[in-house]
Amino acid sequence: MFIHIGDDHVIRSSDVVAIIDHSLVSSSSIIEEMIFNQRKNKQVVEAEENSAKAIVITNDFIYFSPLSVYTLKKRANMMSTLNKLEDFSEETE
Template sequence: MFIHIGDDHVIQSKDVIGIIDYSLVTSSSINEEMLDELKQKQQVIVSDEELTKAVVITADNVYYSPLSVLTLKKRASMISTISRLEDYSENSDEE
């Protein structure tokens, strides 16, 4: 399944390692150092840093999202619910 994280970015839900509030990331010098290193390696996808509310960490990249952590969490839980429904419908077809 996929999650739309804003700014025309869609990622696979299985690749998500973590979603962190942007204010927490910027308040830590260690996190800022990590992001600076990843930016140099071109592994950070930033659309508009001023609008960033959350940082989405995946297996390959880090995305700055204009959506809040709560919104992203709701989208991820909807995907989980849909997956369970699909599993249920597959089981009921077999019966």
């Protein structure tokens, strides 16, 4: 399944490694270093107008999302719930 993370970016939910609150970046030198290195490799997708509230880390890229961690978590859980539902639609022959 896919998750819309804002700014017209849609990512595969299975690629998500972590979703981190943007305010925590400055408190961790490891996260700052990781973002710095990924920026050098051009693997960071910045949010428009410095409006980032969350950082979504995937296997290949780091995305700065204007959506909150809570909103992204709800979207990810909604997709998980939808995957578990059984299909009761009528079959057409």
